[in-house]
Amino acid sequence: MAADRAYDLIVFGASGFTGQFVVEEVARVAAEADAPRPLTWAVAGRSLSKLEEVLERAASALGIPELKSKESIICDVNDPLSLAEMCKQGSVILNCVGPYRFFGEPVVKACVENGTHCVDISGEPQYLEGMQLKYDSQAAEKGVYVVGSCGFDSIPADMGILYTRNQLKGTLTAVEGFLLVQTGPEGASFHDGTWQSAVHGMSDQDNLRKLRRQFGHKPLPVIGAKLRRRGSVFHSNTMNQYAIPFMGSDASVVKRTQRYLYENLQESPVQYGAYATVGGIGSVILLMVAGFFFWCFTQCRWGRKLLIQYPEFFSAGYFTKQGPTKNQMAGTSFSFMFFGEGYREDQDPQQGKPSVKICTQVKGPEPGYVATPIAMVQAAVTILWEPKSLPNRGGVYSPGAAFSRTTLTERLNKHGIEFTVISKPER
Ligand SMILES: NC(=O)c1ccc[n+]([C@@H]2O[C@H](COP(=O)([O-])OP(=O)(O)OC[C@H]3O[C@@H](n4cnc5c(N)ncnc54)[C@H](OP(=O)(O)O)[C@@H]3O)[C@@H](O)[C@H]2O)c1
Numbered sequence: 001m002a003a004d005r006a007y008d009l010i011v012f013g014a015s016g017f018t019g020q021f022v023v024e025e026v027a028r029v030a031a032e033a034d035a036p037r038p039l040t041w042a043v044a045g046r047s048l049s050k051l052e053e054v055l056e057r058a059a060s061a062l063g064i065p066e067l068k069s070k071e072s073i074i075c076d077v078n079d080p081l082s083l084a085e086m087c088k089q090g091s092v093i094l095n096c097v098g099p100y101r102f103f104g105e106p107v108v109k110a111c112v113e114n115g116t117h118c119v120d121i122s123g124e125p126q127y128l129e130g131m132q133l134k135y136d137s138q139a140a141e142k143g144v145y146v147v148g149s150c151g152f153d154s155i156p157a158d159m160g161i162l163y164t165r166n167q168l169k170g171t172l173t174a175v176e177g178f179l180l181v182q183t184g185p186e187g188a189s190f191h192d193g194t195w196q197s198a199v200h201g202m203s204d205q206d207n208l209r210k211l212r213r214q215f216g217h218k219p220l221p222v223i224g225a226k227l228r229r230r231g232s233v234f235h236s237n238t239m240n241q242y243a244i245p246f247m248g249s250d251a252s253v254v255k256r257t258q259r260y261l262y263e264n265l266q267e268s269p270v271q272y273g274a275y276a277t278v279g280g281i282g283s284v285i286l287l288m289v290a291g292f293f294f295w296c297f298t299q300c301r302w303g304r305k306l307l308i309q310y311p312e313f314f315s316a317g318y319f320t321k322q323g324p325t326k327n328q329m330a331g332t333s334f335s336f337m338f339f340g341e342g343y344r345e346d347q348d349p350q351q352g353k354p355s356v357k358i359c360t361q362v363k364g365p366e367p368g369y370v371a372t373p374i375a376m377v378q379a380a381v382t383i384l385w386e387p388k389s390l391p392n393r394g395g396v397y398s399p400g401a402a403f404s405r406t407t408l409t410e411r412l413n414k415h416g417i418e419f420t421v422i423s424k425p426e427r
Contacts, residue, residue, distance in 0.1 A: 006089045007042045008384055013096035014043035015050035017191040017323045022096055024058045025373035036385050044073040044086050077103045087114035092380045095120040099197040100127040108146055112138050117145045119379045121372050123153030124201050125252040126208045132396040143394040147402045150379035151372035154253035156336050158400040159409055160362040161254055163419045164340045168358045171349040172342040173224025174271040178239050184331015190368050191323035192311040199307045203298040220269045224349040227271035233284050239277050242284045246274040257400030335363035358424040364417035378411045
């Protein structure tokens with residue numbers, strides 16, 4: 001499909017804070033010598049002058065003057081004809097236009113209708129699961145792959161669980177994952193595009209529950225010992241600091257992947273607990289107070305308005321309208337530690353206590369604007385270059401469901417998101 005398209009990849013929302021770095025990453029990958037074939041690509045967005053500025057900045061940042069003459073496609077989410085025109089020109093759309101709850105659906109619809117694959121970097125479970133509910137069968141009919149959450153949310157966690165499972169001889173049954181973000185002397189911050197997605201997501205939890213009921217899923221069977229129940233704050237001895245449940249989309253994305261693999265490929269489901277480390281007791285108290293006020297403000301319209309108008313004030317400088325500086329990005333990195341348990345090959349995972357443990361790590365550069373573009377671009381080229389390893393039918397997928405049989409993990413390893421085993425049973 002789509003062999004006749006003018007471009008392999010189109011970066012939509014290229015003028016956004018994240019979009020500009022996705023453009024640079026596409027340009028880097030296109031310049032690599034070991035690509036199976038030359039990569040053709042263009043940028044898209046609603047403002048020609050902004051797109052031209054992005055190309056100029058990328059050209060000077062990467063020292064590739066030819067980038068200035070890349071084609072810009074004018075396309076507005078509110079104009080379905082322009083979306084269709086963009087989709088007809090590309091094989092894979094890299095959609096960077098968010099918050100996805102407001103802007104995502106028309107792009108998915110246009111991609112499905114026009115036979116164009118699509119990846120995005122949403123961390124919004126309601127949008128991700130809503131698109132699966134609404135467009136999965138149409139995408140399957142058209143042979144189109146729509147893969148959401150292909151950024152830091154939630155490729156490291158989702159592919160990390162699959163990597164951990166593949167490294168263990170036997171049956172992996174449960175994993176606890178701990179996120180650790182390390183910052184340099186100037187600290188870390190994020191662009192307010194992500195803040196807006198979080199504010200709206202938090203305010204709409206009831207509708208997420210209603211949406212989930214519409215799937216009519218049976219609960220996934222619990223294989224092996226049940227995952228340990230954790231409170232809303234606990235001390236992790238393994239990480240030697242306090243941890244809280246990770247609020248991003250990872251838990252929801254991993255669950256969708258595990259359900260897909262269980263229901264379609266009869267693979268044993270892995271239970272997952274997603275946590276973020278927060279440091280000592282002082283940080284816990286600060287976070288609890290801030291989290292409480294954040295939640296209160298998201299519950300009414302004026303509160304949301306204030307949060308969105310003054311991200312810097314309400315997030316104590318962690319989310320800004322300018323986004324992180326170059327120094328902040330260079331000094332920041334992330335790692336996920338995955339602690340898994342399971343049963344040896346010769347053991348029945350339905351009987352007795354887990355007998356083997358494994359620890360793996362996924363680590364990488366600054367999560368929002370360095371690791372996210374790497375993950376997104378590698379997801380897009382995997383669709384393009386490994387079509388035979390994708391699920392047999394098109395559809396709306398989580399990354400793990402779409403890429404479990406591809407070489408995405410190896411691709412990420414080569415591009416700076418590293419998957420390693422820390423410890424595992426000798427045999
Ligand atoms: N998964 C992750 O880890 C991760 C990491 C980073 C970002 N994200 C997500 O990525 C999304 C974008 O974040 P950001 O910080 O880059 O936001 P941003 O800077 O505000 O960028 C938004 C982009 O959407 C475009 N846009 C807005 N309305 C449009 C319309 N009607 N038609 C066409 N384009 C339109 C904007 O175009 P103009 O320039 O013309 O306004 C801009 O290019 C957010 O949802 C964020 O949560 C996820």
